[in-house]
Amino acid sequence: MQRIPCRERADWRELAEQTGFAFHTIDGESYWDETAYWGFTLTEIEEDLEAPTRELDCMCGELVARAIGDEAMMRRLAIPVRYWNWIAASWTGSQPSLYGRFDLGYCGDGPAKLLEYNADTPTGLFESAVFQWLWLEQAIEQQIVPADADQYNSLHERLIEGWATVGQGRHVHLAGMIDNAEDNGTVRYMEECARQAGLGTTMLAMSDIGRRSDGSFVDLDDRPIDLMFKLYPWEWMLREAFGDRLPGSATQFVEPPWKAILSTKGILPLLWEMFPGHPNLLPAYFESDPAAASLGTSYVRKPLYSREGANVEIVVGGSAIDADGGPYGAEGFVRQAVGTIPHPGGNYAVVGSWVAAGRPCGLSLREDRGPITKNTSRFLPHAIIG
Amino acid sequence: MKRSMKIGLIVAGSLGVTSASGYYLKQRDDACRRNPRATDRDCQHSGHGSSGHGSGRSVFGTSSTSETSTPSSPSAQSSAAERGGFGSTGRVFGLLSGG
Numbered sequence: 001m002q003r004i005p006c007r008e009r010a011d012w013r014e015l016a017e018q019t020g021f022a023f024h025t026i027d028g029e030s031y032w033d034e035t036a037y038w039g040f041t042l043t044e045i046e047e048d049l050e051a052p053t054r055e056l057d058c059m060c061g062e063l064v065a066r067a068i069g070d071e072a073m074m075r076r077l078a079i080p081v082r083y084w085n086w087i088a089a090s091w092t093g094s095q096p097s098l099y100g101r102f103d104l105g106y107c108g109d110g111p112a113k114l115l116e117y118n119a120d121t122p123t124g125l126f127e128s129a130v131f132q133w134l135w136l137e138q139a140i141e142q143q144i145v146p147a148d149a150d151q152y153n154s155l156h157e158r159l160i161e162g163w164a165t166v167g168q169g170r171h172v173h174l175a176g177m178i179d180n181a182e183d184n185g186t187v188r189y190m191e192e193c194a195r196q197a198g199l200g201t202t203m204l205a206m207s208d209i210g211r212r213s214d215g216s217f218v219d220l221d222d223r224p225i226d227l228m229f230k231l232y233p234w235e236w237m238l239r240e241a242f243g244d245r246l247p248g249s250a251t252q253f254v255e256p257p258w259k260a261i262l263s264t265k266g267i268l269p270l271l272w273e274m275f276p277g278h279p280n281l282l283p284a285y286f287e288s289d290p291a292a293a294s295l296g297t298s299y300v301r302k303p304l305y306s307r308e309g310a311n312v313e314i315v316v317g318g319s320a321i322d323a324d325g326g327p328y329g330a331e332g333f334v335r336q337a338v339g340t341i342p343h344p345g346g347n348y349a350v351v352g353s354w355v356a357a358g359r360p361c362g363l364s365l366r367e368d369r370g371p372i373t374k375n376t377s378r379f380l381p382h383a384i385i386g
Numbered sequence: 387m388k389r390s391m392k393i394g395l396i397v398a399g400s401l402g403v404t405s406a407s408g409y410y411l412k413q414r415d416d417a418c419r420r421n422p423r424a425t426d427r428d429c430q431h432s433g434h435g436s437s438g439h440g441s442g443r444s445v446f447g448t449s450s451t452s453e454t455s456t457p458s459s460p461s462a463q464s465s466a467a468e469r470g471g472f473g474s475t476g477r478v479f480g481l482l483s484g485g
Binding site for chain 1: 466467469471473474476477
Protein backbone atom coordinates (compact mmCIF):
# COMPACT_ATOMS: atom_id res chain seq x y z
CA MET A 1 0.00 0.00 0.00
CA GLN A 2 1.56 3.27 -1.02
CA ARG A 3 0.60 6.84 -1.73
CA ILE A 4 1.79 7.79 -5.18
CA PRO A 5 1.82 11.45 -6.25
CA CYS A 6 0.67 11.89 -9.84
CA ARG A 7 -0.46 14.55 -12.26
CA GLU A 8 -4.10 15.51 -12.53
CA ARG A 9 -6.15 15.02 -15.66
CA ALA A 10 -6.39 18.45 -17.24
CA ASP A 11 -10.15 18.39 -17.61
CA TRP A 12 -11.32 16.49 -14.55
CA ARG A 13 -13.35 19.38 -13.17
CA GLU A 14 -15.31 19.76 -16.38
CA LEU A 15 -15.82 16.02 -16.48
CA ALA A 16 -17.03 16.04 -12.89
CA GLU A 17 -19.57 18.71 -13.72
CA GLN A 18 -20.74 16.78 -16.78
CA THR A 19 -21.28 13.62 -14.79
CA GLY A 20 -23.26 15.32 -12.05
CA PHE A 21 -20.42 15.25 -9.50
CA ALA A 22 -21.22 18.80 -8.43
CA PHE A 23 -19.63 18.52 -5.00
CA HIS A 24 -16.10 17.82 -6.25
CA THR A 25 -15.10 21.03 -4.51
CA ILE A 26 -16.55 21.94 -1.11
CA ASP A 27 -16.23 25.44 0.32
CA GLY A 28 -13.50 26.24 -2.17
CA GLU A 29 -11.39 23.22 -1.25
CA SER A 30 -10.97 20.15 -3.40
CA TYR A 31 -12.98 17.20 -2.17
CA TRP A 32 -11.97 15.05 -5.13
CA ASP A 33 -8.17 14.97 -5.11
CA GLU A 34 -6.24 13.22 -7.87
CA THR A 35 -2.86 14.79 -7.19
CA ALA A 36 -2.00 11.38 -5.79
CA TYR A 37 -3.52 7.91 -5.70
CA TRP A 38 -3.22 4.93 -3.39
CA GLY A 39 -1.67 1.85 -4.91
CA PHE A 40 -2.41 -1.65 -3.59
CA THR A 41 -1.29 -5.11 -4.49
CA LEU A 42 -3.94 -7.64 -5.40
CA THR A 43 -2.94 -9.66 -2.34
CA GLU A 44 -3.53 -6.67 -0.11
CA ILE A 45 -6.94 -6.18 -1.66
CA GLU A 46 -8.06 -9.77 -1.52
CA GLU A 47 -6.54 -10.94 1.74
CA ASP A 48 -6.26 -7.83 3.86
CA LEU A 49 -9.37 -5.88 2.86
CA GLU A 50 -11.93 -7.96 0.97
CA ALA A 51 -11.83 -11.02 3.21
CA PRO A 52 -11.94 -9.08 6.50
CA THR A 53 -14.81 -6.98 5.16
CA ARG A 54 -16.78 -10.14 4.46
CA GLU A 55 -16.06 -11.40 7.94
CA LEU A 56 -16.95 -8.09 9.62
CA ASP A 57 -20.24 -8.08 7.73
CA CYS A 58 -21.05 -11.54 9.06
CA MET A 59 -20.03 -10.54 12.58
CA CYS A 60 -22.39 -7.57 12.41
CA GLY A 61 -25.16 -9.93 11.38
CA GLU A 62 -24.47 -12.01 14.46
CA LEU A 63 -24.61 -8.89 16.58
CA VAL A 64 -28.03 -7.94 15.25
CA ALA A 65 -29.34 -11.46 15.75
CA ARG A 66 -28.25 -11.28 19.36
CA ALA A 67 -29.38 -7.70 20.01
CA ILE A 68 -32.97 -8.24 18.93
CA GLY A 69 -33.37 -10.76 21.71
CA ASP A 70 -31.43 -8.87 24.35
CA GLU A 71 -33.03 -5.87 26.04
CA ALA A 72 -29.78 -4.92 27.76
CA MET A 73 -28.00 -4.63 24.44
CA MET A 74 -30.76 -2.50 22.97
CA ARG A 75 -30.60 -0.18 25.96
CA ARG A 76 -26.83 0.12 25.71
CA LEU A 77 -27.27 1.12 22.07
CA ALA A 78 -29.72 3.86 23.14
CA ILE A 79 -32.44 2.63 20.82
CA PRO A 80 -35.86 3.84 22.01
CA VAL A 81 -37.91 1.03 23.54
CA ARG A 82 -41.00 1.64 21.43
CA TYR A 83 -39.13 0.60 18.30
CA TRP A 84 -37.58 -2.63 19.55
CA ASN A 85 -40.26 -4.99 18.28
CA TRP A 86 -40.47 -3.22 14.95
CA ILE A 87 -36.71 -3.40 14.49
CA ALA A 88 -36.67 -7.04 15.52
CA ALA A 89 -39.47 -7.85 13.06
CA SER A 90 -37.49 -6.28 10.24
CA TRP A 91 -34.68 -8.72 10.98
CA THR A 92 -36.73 -11.83 11.55
CA GLY A 93 -38.73 -10.91 8.44
CA SER A 94 -35.50 -10.81 6.44
CA GLN A 95 -35.88 -7.27 5.17
CA PRO A 96 -32.84 -6.92 2.93
CA SER A 97 -29.94 -4.53 3.19
CA LEU A 98 -28.63 -2.83 0.09
CA TYR A 99 -25.26 -1.45 1.14
CA GLY A 100 -22.86 -0.30 3.83
CA ARG A 101 -19.28 0.83 4.26
CA PHE A 102 -16.72 -0.29 6.81
CA ASP A 103 -14.08 2.30 7.62
CA LEU A 104 -10.79 0.58 8.28
CA GLY A 105 -7.40 1.52 9.58
CA TYR A 106 -4.91 -0.22 7.32
CA CYS A 107 -1.24 0.41 6.69
CA GLY A 108 -0.32 -2.63 4.64
CA ASP A 109 1.79 -4.22 7.37
CA GLY A 110 -0.83 -5.82 9.57
CA PRO A 111 -4.52 -6.60 9.81
CA ALA A 112 -7.03 -3.94 8.85
CA LYS A 113 -8.85 -2.67 11.93
CA LEU A 114 -12.46 -1.61 12.05
CA LEU A 115 -12.70 2.06 12.98
CA GLU A 116 -16.45 2.30 12.43
CA TYR A 117 -19.26 0.98 10.31
CA ASN A 118 -21.39 3.31 8.19
CA ALA A 119 -24.28 0.90 8.05
CA ASP A 120 -27.21 3.18 7.45
CA THR A 121 -26.33 6.20 5.34
CA PRO A 122 -22.89 5.69 3.82
CA THR A 123 -21.98 8.40 1.35
CA GLY A 124 -19.13 8.93 -1.06
CA LEU A 125 -21.07 6.61 -3.29
CA PHE A 126 -20.95 8.19 -6.74
CA GLU A 127 -17.30 9.10 -6.51
CA SER A 128 -16.45 5.58 -5.33
CA ALA A 129 -18.52 3.70 -7.87
CA VAL A 130 -18.28 5.86 -10.97
CA PHE A 131 -15.89 8.81 -10.92
CA GLN A 132 -13.08 6.78 -9.41
CA TRP A 133 -13.46 4.15 -12.15
CA LEU A 134 -13.53 6.81 -14.81
CA TRP A 135 -10.28 8.16 -13.36
CA LEU A 136 -8.67 4.75 -13.72
CA GLU A 137 -9.73 4.39 -17.34
CA GLN A 138 -8.36 7.79 -18.25
CA ALA A 139 -5.30 7.53 -16.03
CA ILE A 140 -4.30 4.42 -17.97
CA GLU A 141 -4.92 6.16 -21.28
CA GLN A 142 -2.90 9.18 -20.19
CA GLN A 143 -0.11 7.04 -18.71
CA ILE A 144 -0.68 8.44 -15.24
CA VAL A 145 -0.81 4.89 -13.87
CA PRO A 146 0.75 1.71 -15.28
CA ALA A 147 -0.97 0.24 -18.33
CA ASP A 148 -1.91 -2.88 -16.40
CA ALA A 149 -3.29 -1.03 -13.40
CA ASP A 150 -6.65 -2.14 -12.10
CA GLN A 151 -9.16 -1.18 -9.44
CA TYR A 152 -11.16 -3.01 -6.79
CA ASN A 153 -14.55 -1.72 -7.77
CA SER A 154 -17.79 -3.43 -8.70
CA LEU A 155 -19.89 -1.20 -6.48
CA HIS A 156 -22.07 0.10 -9.30
CA GLU A 157 -22.95 -3.37 -10.51
CA ARG A 158 -23.67 -4.58 -6.99
CA LEU A 159 -26.01 -1.67 -6.32
CA ILE A 160 -28.00 -2.43 -9.44
CA GLU A 161 -28.07 -6.08 -8.56
CA GLY A 162 -29.20 -5.21 -5.06
CA TRP A 163 -31.98 -2.96 -6.30
CA ALA A 164 -33.23 -5.67 -8.63
CA THR A 165 -33.55 -8.00 -5.67
CA VAL A 166 -34.87 -5.51 -3.15
CA GLY A 167 -37.21 -3.74 -5.54
CA GLN A 168 -38.57 -6.61 -7.58
CA GLY A 169 -39.74 -4.15 -10.20
CA ARG A 170 -41.67 -1.98 -7.76
CA HIS A 171 -41.71 1.81 -7.52
CA VAL A 172 -39.20 3.28 -5.06
CA HIS A 173 -39.34 6.70 -3.44
CA LEU A 174 -35.91 8.14 -2.64
CA ALA A 175 -35.79 10.71 0.13
CA GLY A 176 -33.11 12.84 1.69
CA MET A 177 -31.97 16.37 2.48
CA ILE A 178 -31.93 17.04 -1.21
CA ASP A 179 -31.32 20.76 -0.94
CA ASN A 180 -27.78 19.83 0.03
CA ALA A 181 -25.60 19.28 -3.03
CA GLU A 182 -23.77 16.23 -1.71
CA ASP A 183 -26.84 14.47 -0.37
CA ASN A 184 -28.70 15.37 -3.54
CA GLY A 185 -25.94 13.87 -5.66
CA THR A 186 -25.92 10.67 -3.65
CA VAL A 187 -29.69 10.26 -3.82
CA ARG A 188 -29.71 11.00 -7.54
CA TYR A 189 -27.04 8.39 -8.14
CA MET A 190 -28.95 5.84 -6.11
CA GLU A 191 -32.04 6.71 -8.13
CA GLU A 192 -30.12 5.99 -11.33
CA CYS A 193 -29.04 2.60 -10.00
CA ALA A 194 -32.64 1.77 -9.11
CA ARG A 195 -33.79 2.76 -12.59
CA GLN A 196 -31.16 0.60 -14.19
CA ALA A 197 -32.53 -2.25 -12.11
CA GLY A 198 -35.94 -1.65 -13.66
CA LEU A 199 -37.63 0.22 -10.84
CA GLY A 200 -39.79 3.29 -11.21
CA THR A 201 -38.54 6.16 -9.09
CA THR A 202 -39.67 9.31 -7.33
CA MET A 203 -37.27 11.59 -5.47
CA LEU A 204 -38.48 13.85 -2.68
CA ALA A 205 -37.29 15.79 0.34
CA MET A 206 -37.63 14.22 3.76
CA SER A 207 -39.86 17.10 4.81
CA ASP A 208 -42.21 16.37 1.91
CA ILE A 209 -43.02 12.88 3.13
CA GLY A 210 -46.67 12.89 4.08
CA ARG A 211 -48.53 10.94 6.72
CA ARG A 212 -52.20 10.17 6.34
CA SER A 213 -54.62 9.67 9.17
CA ASP A 214 -54.40 5.92 8.75
CA GLY A 215 -50.66 6.16 9.46
CA SER A 216 -49.49 5.40 5.95
CA PHE A 217 -46.71 7.42 4.36
CA VAL A 218 -47.38 9.17 1.04
CA ASP A 219 -45.56 11.36 -1.45
CA LEU A 220 -46.48 14.86 -2.59
CA ASP A 221 -49.13 13.44 -4.88
CA ASP A 222 -50.61 11.45 -2.01
CA ARG A 223 -49.48 8.21 -3.52
CA PRO A 224 -48.63 5.57 -0.92
CA ILE A 225 -44.93 4.95 -0.41
CA ASP A 226 -44.44 1.22 -0.75
CA LEU A 227 -40.64 1.17 -0.87
CA MET A 228 -38.46 4.00 0.39
CA PHE A 229 -34.75 4.61 0.13
CA LYS A 230 -33.76 7.19 2.71
CA LEU A 231 -30.47 9.02 2.96
CA TYR A 232 -31.39 10.09 6.45
CA PRO A 233 -30.25 8.43 9.67
CA TRP A 234 -32.56 6.09 11.52
CA GLU A 235 -31.60 7.68 14.81
CA TRP A 236 -33.03 10.97 13.55
CA MET A 237 -36.20 9.45 12.06
CA LEU A 238 -36.97 7.53 15.25
CA ARG A 239 -36.95 10.75 17.24
CA GLU A 240 -38.89 12.97 14.84
CA ALA A 241 -42.60 13.72 14.75
CA PHE A 242 -43.57 10.97 12.31
CA GLY A 243 -41.37 8.41 13.97
CA ASP A 244 -44.13 7.02 16.13
CA ARG A 245 -45.95 5.84 13.00
CA LEU A 246 -43.03 3.88 11.63
CA PRO A 247 -44.03 0.69 13.45
CA GLY A 248 -47.04 -0.68 11.69
CA SER A 249 -46.56 1.27 8.49
CA ALA A 250 -46.67 -0.69 5.25
CA THR A 251 -43.58 1.03 3.88
CA GLN A 252 -40.46 -1.06 3.34
CA PHE A 253 -37.30 0.92 4.01
CA VAL A 254 -33.82 0.79 2.54
CA GLU A 255 -31.78 0.53 4.67
CA PRO A 256 -34.06 -1.64 6.81
CA PRO A 257 -34.87 -0.77 10.44
CA TRP A 258 -32.44 -3.35 11.83
CA LYS A 259 -29.64 -1.18 10.48
CA ALA A 260 -30.51 1.19 13.35
CA ILE A 261 -28.67 -1.29 15.56
CA LEU A 262 -25.55 -1.19 13.42
CA SER A 263 -25.46 2.55 12.83
CA THR A 264 -24.42 3.33 16.38
CA LYS A 265 -20.82 3.35 17.57
CA GLY A 266 -22.09 1.15 20.39
CA ILE A 267 -21.47 -1.82 18.12
CA LEU A 268 -17.71 -1.28 18.57
CA PRO A 269 -17.66 -2.38 22.22
CA LEU A 270 -20.33 -5.00 21.59
CA LEU A 271 -18.29 -6.56 18.76
CA TRP A 272 -15.25 -6.54 21.02
CA GLU A 273 -17.29 -8.33 23.70
CA MET A 274 -18.53 -10.91 21.22
CA PHE A 275 -15.22 -11.41 19.41
CA PRO A 276 -12.48 -10.46 21.89
CA GLY A 277 -9.07 -10.27 20.33
CA HIS A 278 -10.36 -10.51 16.78
CA PRO A 279 -7.57 -9.31 14.48
CA ASN A 280 -9.82 -6.86 12.65
CA LEU A 281 -11.18 -5.20 15.77
CA LEU A 282 -9.74 -2.66 18.16
CA PRO A 283 -10.45 -2.91 21.87
CA ALA A 284 -13.50 -0.77 22.64
CA TYR A 285 -15.73 -0.11 25.62
CA PHE A 286 -18.71 1.96 26.56
CA GLU A 287 -17.40 4.97 28.42
CA SER A 288 -19.47 4.06 31.46
CA ASP A 289 -17.88 0.60 31.58
CA PRO A 290 -15.07 0.42 34.18
CA ALA A 291 -13.18 -1.75 31.70
CA ALA A 292 -12.69 1.37 29.59
CA ALA A 293 -9.90 2.23 32.02
CA SER A 294 -7.89 -0.61 30.49
CA LEU A 295 -7.25 1.65 27.51
CA GLY A 296 -5.23 3.91 29.76
CA THR A 297 -4.69 7.50 28.73
CA SER A 298 -4.78 6.93 24.97
CA TYR A 299 -8.06 6.30 23.20
CA VAL A 300 -10.52 7.65 20.67
CA ARG A 301 -13.73 8.97 22.20
CA LYS A 302 -16.76 8.68 19.93
CA PRO A 303 -20.41 9.58 20.51
CA LEU A 304 -22.85 6.69 20.11
CA TYR A 305 -24.42 8.66 17.29
CA SER A 306 -22.22 10.81 15.12
CA ARG A 307 -21.64 11.59 11.46
CA GLU A 308 -18.58 12.71 9.55
CA GLY A 309 -16.26 12.72 12.57
CA ALA A 310 -18.37 15.18 14.55
CA ASN A 311 -17.68 15.20 18.30
CA VAL A 312 -14.91 12.64 17.92
CA GLU A 313 -11.83 13.23 20.07
CA ILE A 314 -8.45 11.51 19.93
CA VAL A 315 -6.67 11.42 23.27
CA VAL A 316 -3.03 10.36 23.48
CA GLY A 317 -1.17 10.33 26.75
CA GLY A 318 -4.08 12.09 28.39
CA SER A 319 -4.10 15.00 25.96
CA ALA A 320 -6.44 15.59 23.06
CA ILE A 321 -4.41 15.64 19.85
CA ASP A 322 -7.40 16.13 17.56
CA ALA A 323 -11.07 16.85 18.10
CA ASP A 324 -13.99 17.86 15.97
CA GLY A 325 -16.99 19.76 17.26
CA GLY A 326 -20.63 19.07 16.64
CA PRO A 327 -24.03 18.48 18.16
CA TYR A 328 -23.68 14.81 19.14
CA GLY A 329 -23.04 13.05 22.40
CA ALA A 330 -26.31 13.21 24.33
CA GLU A 331 -26.72 9.43 24.15
CA GLY A 332 -23.26 8.72 25.54
CA PHE A 333 -19.82 7.80 24.26
CA VAL A 334 -17.61 4.83 23.55
CA ARG A 335 -13.86 4.64 23.84
CA GLN A 336 -11.83 2.75 21.30
CA ALA A 337 -8.12 1.99 21.26
CA VAL A 338 -6.15 4.28 18.99
CA GLY A 339 -5.69 2.55 15.66
CA THR A 340 -2.88 3.14 13.24
CA ILE A 341 -3.61 4.76 9.91
CA PRO A 342 -1.06 5.71 7.28
CA HIS A 343 -0.10 9.36 7.15
CA PRO A 344 2.58 9.95 4.55
CA GLY A 345 3.45 13.60 4.33
CA GLY A 346 0.86 14.38 6.98
CA ASN A 347 -1.99 12.98 4.88
CA TYR A 348 -3.99 10.72 7.18
CA ALA A 349 -5.81 8.09 5.13
CA VAL A 350 -8.77 5.90 6.03
CA VAL A 351 -9.90 3.01 3.86
CA GLY A 352 -13.63 2.72 3.23
CA SER A 353 -14.57 -0.85 2.27
CA TRP A 354 -17.93 -1.23 0.59
CA VAL A 355 -20.47 -3.98 0.86
CA ALA A 356 -23.41 -4.02 -1.54
CA ALA A 357 -25.90 -6.76 -2.35
CA GLY A 358 -24.30 -8.76 0.41
CA ARG A 359 -20.76 -8.81 -0.89
CA PRO A 360 -17.58 -6.77 -0.49
CA CYS A 361 -17.18 -4.80 -3.69
CA GLY A 362 -14.94 -1.76 -3.60
CA LEU A 363 -12.83 0.83 -1.85
CA SER A 364 -12.81 4.53 -1.17
CA LEU A 365 -9.88 6.40 0.32
CA ARG A 366 -10.37 9.55 2.36
CA GLU A 367 -7.51 11.77 3.45
CA ASP A 368 -7.26 14.59 5.92
CA ARG A 369 -4.49 16.72 7.37
CA GLY A 370 -5.53 15.44 10.78
CA PRO A 371 -6.28 11.92 12.01
CA ILE A 372 -10.06 12.45 12.21
CA THR A 373 -11.87 11.93 8.92
CA LYS A 374 -14.41 14.71 8.43
CA ASN A 375 -16.93 15.81 5.88
CA THR A 376 -14.28 17.93 4.24
CA SER A 377 -11.71 15.12 4.03
CA ARG A 378 -10.46 14.59 0.51
CA PHE A 379 -11.37 11.61 -1.65
CA LEU A 380 -8.42 10.02 -3.47
CA PRO A 381 -8.68 7.29 -6.10
CA HIS A 382 -6.96 3.95 -5.79
CA ALA A 383 -5.47 1.41 -8.16
CA ILE A 384 -4.21 -2.15 -8.03
CA ILE A 385 -0.67 -1.98 -9.34
CA GLY A 386 0.92 -5.22 -8.33
CA MET B 387 -5.81 -12.25 -13.27
CA LYS B 388 -6.49 -8.71 -12.38
CA ARG B 389 -9.76 -7.59 -10.96
CA SER B 390 -11.22 -5.60 -13.82
CA MET B 391 -10.58 -8.43 -16.25
CA LYS B 392 -12.98 -10.42 -14.18
CA ILE B 393 -15.40 -7.57 -13.79
CA GLY B 394 -15.57 -6.59 -17.43
CA LEU B 395 -16.57 -3.09 -16.44
CA ILE B 396 -17.42 -0.85 -19.36
CA VAL B 397 -17.34 2.90 -19.37
CA ALA B 398 -19.61 4.27 -22.01
CA GLY B 399 -19.28 7.78 -23.36
CA SER B 400 -18.35 10.58 -21.03
CA LEU B 401 -21.02 9.93 -18.48
CA GLY B 402 -19.64 6.99 -16.67
CA VAL B 403 -20.20 3.37 -15.96
CA THR B 404 -23.21 1.75 -17.50
CA SER B 405 -22.82 -1.94 -17.63
CA ALA B 406 -20.79 -4.79 -16.34
CA SER B 407 -20.88 -8.39 -15.51
CA GLY B 408 -20.23 -9.21 -11.92
CA TYR B 409 -17.14 -10.61 -10.35
CA TYR B 410 -18.41 -11.57 -6.96
CA LEU B 411 -20.40 -14.58 -7.96
CA LYS B 412 -20.35 -16.08 -4.52
CA GLN B 413 -23.12 -14.65 -2.48
CA ARG B 414 -22.90 -13.55 1.08
CA ASP B 415 -24.82 -16.59 2.22
CA ASP B 416 -22.00 -18.81 1.09
CA ALA B 417 -19.42 -16.55 2.67
CA CYS B 418 -21.21 -16.49 5.98
CA ARG B 419 -21.70 -20.22 6.04
CA ARG B 420 -17.96 -20.64 5.59
CA ASN B 421 -17.50 -18.45 8.63
CA PRO B 422 -17.71 -20.73 11.66
CA ARG B 423 -18.89 -17.80 13.75
CA ALA B 424 -21.96 -17.18 11.60
CA THR B 425 -25.35 -18.69 12.22
CA ASP B 426 -27.78 -19.57 9.48
CA ARG B 427 -30.02 -16.66 10.36
CA ASP B 428 -27.11 -14.25 10.05
CA CYS B 429 -26.81 -15.14 6.43
CA GLN B 430 -30.27 -14.32 5.23
CA HIS B 431 -30.42 -10.59 5.29
CA SER B 432 -28.75 -9.12 2.30
CA GLY B 433 -30.39 -8.19 -0.92
CA HIS B 434 -28.60 -10.21 -3.52
CA GLY B 435 -29.47 -11.81 -6.74
CA SER B 436 -28.05 -13.02 -9.97
CA SER B 437 -29.26 -10.38 -12.37
CA GLY B 438 -29.88 -6.70 -12.76
CA HIS B 439 -26.78 -5.45 -14.46
CA GLY B 440 -26.68 -2.20 -16.34
CA SER B 441 -29.29 -1.56 -18.94
CA GLY B 442 -27.14 0.73 -21.02
CA ARG B 443 -28.37 3.98 -19.56
CA SER B 444 -25.75 6.46 -18.58
CA VAL B 445 -25.28 7.74 -15.09
CA PHE B 446 -27.04 11.09 -14.72
CA GLY B 447 -27.58 11.22 -18.39
CA THR B 448 -30.35 13.53 -19.46
CA SER B 449 -31.76 10.70 -21.52
CA SER B 450 -32.26 8.75 -18.33
CA THR B 451 -35.19 10.90 -17.28
CA SER B 452 -37.10 7.88 -18.19
CA GLU B 453 -40.66 6.83 -18.48
CA THR B 454 -40.25 5.00 -15.21
CA SER B 455 -39.59 8.20 -13.28
CA THR B 456 -42.58 9.90 -11.78
CA PRO B 457 -41.65 13.26 -10.31
CA SER B 458 -43.46 14.20 -7.17
CA SER B 459 -44.73 17.69 -7.71
CA PRO B 460 -45.10 20.23 -4.90
CA SER B 461 -47.93 21.82 -6.85
CA ALA B 462 -49.91 18.63 -6.49
CA GLN B 463 -49.88 18.73 -2.70
CA SER B 464 -53.00 17.50 -1.07
CA SER B 465 -54.34 18.46 2.30
CA ALA B 466 -55.14 14.83 2.96
CA ALA B 467 -51.77 14.23 4.52
CA GLU B 468 -49.70 15.95 7.17
CA ARG B 469 -46.18 16.87 6.14
CA GLY B 470 -42.99 18.06 7.78
CA GLY B 471 -42.76 15.23 10.30
CA PHE B 472 -39.39 14.11 8.98
CA GLY B 473 -36.35 16.22 8.24
CA SER B 474 -36.27 18.46 11.28
CA THR B 475 -33.06 17.06 12.78
CA GLY B 476 -31.16 17.53 9.56
CA ARG B 477 -32.27 21.12 9.37
CA VAL B 478 -31.44 21.87 12.99
CA PHE B 479 -28.06 20.13 12.94
CA GLY B 480 -27.23 21.59 9.55
CA LEU B 481 -25.20 18.50 8.78
CA LEU B 482 -25.05 16.05 5.99
CA SER B 483 -27.12 12.97 6.53
CA GLY B 484 -24.44 10.62 5.37
CA GLY B 485 -21.27 9.37 6.89
